[in-house]
Amino acid sequence: MRTRTRAREAAARLRGPRGWVLLFAVVFALLQLGTVTGRDTPDTKNYLSYALSLGGADKRETAAVTIDYACAGRAARARREHRVDVLRFRAPSPDARVAKACRDGLWRTVDARLRAGQRGGHTLPFMPVRFMRIFEVRPGYPVFLVPFVTVLGATWGLWAAGVTVTVAGGVLVYLLLRRRRVPVPLALTGQALYYVLPCGTTAMRPMTEGLMTALTLVALWGCALALDGRARLGPAVVAGALLALFTVKHSQALFLGLCLAAAGALTALRRRARPGPARRAVTAVTAVACCAVAGTLLLARALHYPSEYDSLQDLLTGHYARPDRARPWSELLHLELSFWREWLRRQLWQPLFAALLAAGAWGALKARRGAGPGRERAFGAFVVAAACTGFLNQAAHPDITVWGERLIVLGWLLPVLGLPLLLDAPAPGARRPAAGIPGPRARSAAGEERSPEGTVTR
Incomplete structure (x- = not known):
């Protein structure tokens, strides 16, 4: 009897919002079966x-598996391009030739560097030591991959890892919006937006961006808890997310710490006349973010991580393929001005991203005003702060070849979270019941009292 009761309860839960969240995740995962290979980038090998x-x-074993995976992806892309080549689609597919040339070239490079003594670290020597050092200090994502590639192999393991982290990001979006008391249909809209916008597409690539975005959403979850007065749990979640981000990509931990500290300080300043648990929790989040910034800088120096100067030289020398630049900072400034001018020109030409950013910012920062406890603009400030890390990351790497995708991907969190908040904006003059305060009850024909949520009382 108990087993049947539990089964009925589980079925009832699946017919509710949890079922829709699961359905969205399953549909997204099934759609990803259309592209199992060919999502990798040159950095995936590392x-x-x-x-x-x-x-x-x-x-040797690592080189064999990695090179086979990378060349299979390159061959898959060549095969797909060949199928739609209007001049050569009837010719034999070049995938076998492309795979062989890829394997020969990569083995030649790796063998030469191994014989030259470049054997240190966990990565293979596809590039000079100075470049590979950048990836050696990012153990978080490889650690995340280990169980997937161990059980499923390289191809399906990387695919499954991408699906897992992307689905987790969408679920976190749903939970965040529900935490801010957004209705279920709009929270599901946020989950769907995460999957279909570039944040989901980029998270599916075997790169750090998916895990970075998920951890950024975890940090936002901690900020939401702090705004609800969870003075211990909220800051602890933020601290854990920033610590994990340090292992994935320490520059992102630095950027997120800076932005959350700014948003937290602004929120605490606006609430200075309203002392209470929420203000104390937000102040604690600000302190945690400031400590994360200082800790990231100090720990990176203590561990001899590549500095911002090394990253700049990597950018300006084509991954150290040319001699170091004598005046890198002045060249960076010139490149920044040119990059953002071109970026703005492209936005005017195709303004979808800019329009979604504006709508997301409007929903995050204005639509919450006067909507009751826990629904004010403070959470929007943290959302904007998280999105700003995408622009900081892009500014640190002003490479126009990836201007609207991987580097700036965290900027897409603004429309993902802001649009549902905008759609949930109360009508002018409308009032919402505050969180935790029951609304008026209506009496049914049977004499039962029903709350607005449909709960029957007697």
Whole structure:
């Protein structure tokens, strides 16, 4: 009897909002079966070889698996392009030739560097030591990959890891919006937006961006808890997210700490006349973010991580393929001005991103005003802060070839979270019941009292 009761309760839960969240996640995962190979980028080889090394593989075994995976992806892309080539689609597919040329080239590079003594670290020597050092200090994502590639192999393991982290990001969006008391249909809209906008597409790539975005959403969850007065749990969640981000990409931990500290300070300043648990919690979040900034800088120096100067030289020398620039900072400034001028020109030409950013900012910062406890603009300030990290990351790497995708991807969190908030804006003059305060009850024909949520009381 108890088993049947539990089964009925589980079925009832699946017919509710949880079922829709699960359905969205399953549909997204099934759609990703259309592209299992060919999502990798040149940097994927470094993360995969790192994960295989952590799993116990030696250099030769790691090289064999990594090179086969990278070349299979390159061959898959060549095959897809060939199928739609209007001049050559009837010719034999070039995938076998492309795969062989890829394997020969990569093995030649790796063998030469291994024989030259470049054997340190967990990654394979696809590039000079100075460049590979950038990936050696990012163990978080390879650690995340280890169970997937160990159980499922490189191809399906990386695919499953991408699905897992992207689905988790969408679920976090749903939970965040529900935490801010957004209705279920609009919270599901936010989850769907996460999957279909570039944040979901980029998170599916075998790169750090998916895990970075998910951890950023976890930090926002901690900020939402703080705004609800959870003075211990909220700051602890933020601290945990920033610590995990340090292992994934320490520059992102620095950017997020800076932006959350600014948003927290502004929120605490606006609430200075309203002391209470929420203000104390927000102040604690601000302190945690400031400590994260200082800790990131100090720990990166203590561990001899590549500095901002090294990153700048990597950018300006084509991954150290040319001699170091004598005046890198002045060249960066010139490149920044040119980059953002071109970026704005492209936004005027195709203004979808700009329009969604504006609508998301409007929903996050204005639509919450006067909507009751826990629904004010403070959460919007943290959302804007998280989105700003995408622009900071792009400014640190003003490369026009990836201007609207990987580097700036966190900017898409603004429309993902802001649009549902905008659609949930109360009508002028409308009032919402405050959180935790029951609304008026209506009496049914049977004499039962029903709350606005449909709960029957007697």
